[in-house]
Amino acid sequence: MTVLYADAGQKGQIVVLACQRAVRSGIVPGMPLAEAKGILGRGSDQAFVRHDAEADRADLHELANWCQQFSPVVGVEDRLPSSLGAEGLLLDITGCALLFGGEDRLLQCVLQRFQQRGYFVRAAIADTIGAAWAVAHFGKERAAVVPPQQQERVLRPLPVAALRLSATTIAALTDFAIDTIEQLQALPRALLPARFGEELVRRLDQALGTVAEIIVPIQPPVPIEATWEFEQPVSHRNALAVVLRQLARRIMDELIARSKGVVQLEVRLHCPGKQDVVFPVGFLRPCQALEHLMELVLLHLERVEVPGEITGAELRVLQAAVVDMQQSPFFDGADKGDASRQLAQLIERLSSRLGSKRVVRPRLRADWQPEYAVRWQPLVGPGSERFLEGDSRPVTLSRPLRLRRKPSAIEAVSVVPEGPPIRFFWKDRNYAIVCCWGQERIETGWWRGRHIERDYFQVETESGQRFWIFRQIGKGNWFLHGEFE
Amino acid sequence: MNRQQTIQDLAQKLRALERTFKQASGDQLLSTGIEAFDALLPAKGIPRGTLLEWLAAGPGSGAGTLACSVASRILCQLDGACVVVDPAQSFYPPAAGRLADDLERMIVIHPSNERDTWWALEQALRCPAVAVVLGWPDRLLDHAYRRLQLAVETGGGIGLLLRSEEYRWQPSWADIRLRIEPLPSLSQSRRLRVEVVQCRGRFSQQTVELEINDETGDVHLASALAPATAPSRPTTA
Numbered sequence: 001m002t003v004l005y006a007d008a009g010q011k012g013q014i015v016v017l018a019c020q021r022a023v024r025s026g027i028v029p030g031m032p033l034a035e036a037k038g039i040l041g042r043g044s045d046q047a048f049v050r051h052d053a054e055a056d057r058a059d060l061h062e063l064a065n066w067c068q069q070f071s072p073v074v075g076v077e078d079r080l081p082s083s084l085g086a087e088g089l090l091l092d093i094t095g096c097a098l099l100f101g102g103e104d105r106l107l108q109c110v111l112q113r114f115q116q117r118g119y120f121v122r123a124a125i126a127d128t129i130g131a132a133w134a135v136a137h138f139g140k141e142r143a144a145v146v147p148p149q150q151q152e153r154v155l156r157p158l159p160v161a162a163l164r165l166s167a168t169t170i171a172a173l174t175d176f177a178i179d180t181i182e183q184l185q186a187l188p189r190a191l192l193p194a195r196f197g198e199e200l201v202r203r204l205d206q207a208l209g210t211v212a213e214i215i216v217p218i219q220p221p222v223p224i225e226a227t228w229e230f231e232q233p234v235s236h237r238n239a240l241a242v243v244l245r246q247l248a249r250r251i252m253d254e255l256i257a258r259s260k261g262v263v264q265l266e267v268r269l270h271c272p273g274k275q276d277v278v279f280p281v282g283f284l285r286p287c288q289a290l291e292h293l294m295e296l297v298l299l300h301l302e303r304v305e306v307p308g309e310i311t312g313a314e315l316r317v318l319q320a321a322v323v324d325m326q327q328s329p330f331f332d333g334a335d336k337g338d339a340s341r342q343l344a345q346l347i348e349r350l351s352s353r354l355g356s357k358r359v360v361r362p363r364l365r366a367d368w369q370p371e372y373a374v375r376w377q378p379l380v381g382p383g384s385e386r387f388l389e390g391d392s393r394p395v396t397l398s399r400p401l402r403l404r405r406k407p408s409a410i411e412a413v414s415v416v417p418e419g420p421p422i423r424f425f426w427k428d429r430n431y432a433i434v435c436c437w438g439q440e441r442i443e444t445g446w447w448r449g450r451h452i453e454r455d456y457f458q459v460e461t462e463s464g465q466r467f468w469i470f471r472q473i474g475k476g477n478w479f480l481h482g483e484f485e
Numbered sequence: 486m487n488r489q490q491t492i493q494d495l496a497q498k499l500r501a502l503e504r505t506f507k508q509a510s511g512d513q514l515l516s517t518g519i520e521a522f523d524a525l526l527p528a529k530g531i532p533r534g535t536l537l538e539w540l541a542a543g544p545g546s547g548a549g550t551l552a553c554s555v556a557s558r559i560l561c562q563l564d565g566a567c568v569v570v571d572p573a574q575s576f577y578p579p580a581a582g583r584l585a586d587d588l589e590r591m592i593v594i595h596p597s598n599e600r601d602t603w604w605a606l607e608q609a610l611r612c613p614a615v616a617v618v619l620g621w622p623d624r625l626l627d628h629a630y631r632r633l634q635l636a637v638e639t640g641g642g643i644g645l646l647l648r649s650e651e652y653r654w655q656p657s658w659a660d661i662r663l664r665i666e667p668l669p670s671l672s673q674s675r676r677l678r679v680e681v682v683q684c685r686g687r688f689s690q691q692t693v694e695l696e697i698n699d700e701t702g703d704v705h706l707a708s709a710l711a712p713a714t715a716p717s718r719p720t721t722a
Contacts, residue, residue: 010605058521129698137579188506225501320594334678339614340614341613342614343614343615346608346609346612346614349608350592350605353595353601354601358595358597359592360592360593361593362578362588362591364578368568373579374578374579376593379592398580398699398711400577401550401553402544402549402575402576403575404575434671435669460669460671462487463667464546464668464676465543465545468548468665475637480578483544483545484675485546485549485647
């Protein structure tokens with residue numbers, strides 16, 4: 001469960017947002033943080049995180065850039081007086097729906113792509129920004145298309161908060177028992193500005209389409225890239241390295257001019273008649289050091305297979321970020337004390353040569369099935385930002401230090417059916433068991449993939465070696481799953 | 486040369502050899518957290534920049550558990566990360582005891598071949614931001630092993646290499662080589678014998694018997710009492 005909190009002046013720290021599980025447990029935005037902690041208790045799967053509105057805004061802008069695949073005009077919603085920060089994206093899809101096979105399909109496509117990125121979103125298509133916002137926030141469906149010229153009918157039953165009003169205006173309307181837009185429309189229009197302010201009429205007109213409202217599009221970032229076309233195709237890696245260094249220098253100059261460092265880089269090598277060789281280079285921290293970047297690029301180059309001669313090379317910055325520290329050492333080794341930088345460089349080097357999936361950090365889960373009790377989180381590149389909720393408490397029973405990815409079939413003998421083994425044979429060797437602990441039964445459901453039914457035993461052989469073996473319930477086959485090394 | 490003279494010459498040679506082991510004190514000397522184990526080592530601890538080789542007498546010997554215990558103790562004394570190089574991809578962190586208490590400091594590497602394993606070990610050992618490197622290299626060529634030893638001296642951390650006993654008679658560049666032999670314990674606590682096979686600059690065949698409590702992660706000197714008699718058939722507990 002995740003709860004976001006923020007400082008609220010004299011009120012102290014209050015809850016500003018909570019995940020669905022936390023809300024179901026009774027957490028309400030606006031509640032004091034201490035009360036929320038009291039309700040949730042001291043569980044291991046809870047995270048109380050300080051709300052960072054600026055980071056939200058930055059992420060929203062990144063998403064807005066990504067949404068230009070749906071429309072060329074994408075804007076970020078202005079910060080509303082009644083909310084903590086902008087939370088919506090506005091897309092002008094005039095003429096774009098045809099490319100997706102209609103508005104319904106476009107909407108489904110948007111939802112699906114967001115879901116693939118791990119976001120749960122609500123979306124609506126309407127003639128006006130106000131109507132689309134109202135239906136997306138207060139409509140019954142997660143995704144809805146308001147038919148042309150039907151916004152008034154759709155808006156009528158919605159609450160007045162659907163008009164993007166300030167908290168003061170909503171409170172004033174509530175005092176007059178005006179809860180829905182339909183009730184609001186029944187009032188004499190001339191009286192509204194005097195009683196509730198100009199904002200109310202403007203928002204109502206914007207939602208109904210009688211007053212125009214435009215989307216201020218975000219400025220797409222100018223890509224940082226450098227290309228090189230060879231006069232003659234080359235196959236020698238040294239020649240390629242020289243060119244890549246020149247391209248990297250150009251990119252670094254551009255990044256330094258923007259006071260940024262590279263986080264994700266894509267290297268593309270053009271091979272005529274063959275598929276381009278493309279590999280990403282990831283960094284743990286924004287990098288402005290040419291030598292380090294080149295070291296990683298060359299480490300990548302060592303393990304990729306180039307199918308033929310190369311006619312061109314291209315370097316493109318996929319992600320850049322502000323550099324934490326820009327001071328560079330005057331002498332070699334003058335900043336050896338910067339351990340975190342050294343560690344980051346080590347991880348980047350390892351990930352570049354071995355692949356990001358081979359340089360990982362373990363994340364523990366409270367799962368009885370040993371194979372699922374550990375997840376491996378890459379430290380660089382795709383997947384490095386997963387599992388942010390932290391580790392959950394693992395099962396505390398005795399487990400072997402070496403757990404085989406695939407249990408090895410063994411032959412074992414037991415005196416009684418379903419009883420503990422007295423000896424087993426593995427790798428042409430006979431192990432006599434002198435002591436045995438168990439049995440520990442582990443069964444899983446079909447919904448987790450392969451059905452597991454196992455009786456585990458920790459056994460000690462006459463020479464003192466310890467193993468973790470199990471018998472498949474029903475089938476009676478024995479497997480060695482790990483060694484207590 | 487008379488007998489007295491011969492003994493004196495040999496003693497002098499022995500002292501000269503002993504002096505080649507790294508001399509360290511204060512924060513340069515790290516305790517393994519096991520008093521009896523420290524006493525086995527010539528410096529009564531592990532100097533920074535030392536490579537230790539653990540030769541396991543067969544699978545399931547307890548060498549890895551003991552090495553994890555030592556690694557966790559080193560992490561308490563040194564700032565820095567713990568790098569685990571595991572080509573077999575079978576290292577299971579939930580069983581690593583106190584080493585798994587702070588996973589934010591742990592980096593696990595899964596190299597796909599022998600050369601990558603050597604390279605990853607060398608890179609990790611050479612990095613000053615790494616406190617301890619725990620690795621399961623299978624085969625180590627002489628030049629690769631030498632590079633590891635130079636790397637650990639440069640980095641200043643501790644390298645713990647876990648290998649099979651079959652490599653005992655092959656040349657080694659490790660500062661200390663230990664042989665770990667499991668002993669029947671007939672109880673949840675495991676017993677194992679640690680033998681100093683080779684220690685640079687010292688002729689040492691000393692052994693110590695240790696007991697590991699898997700539940701608490703405690704390692705201590707095994708009691709000198711005779712082990713319980715093995716039951717005639719397996720028992721369940």
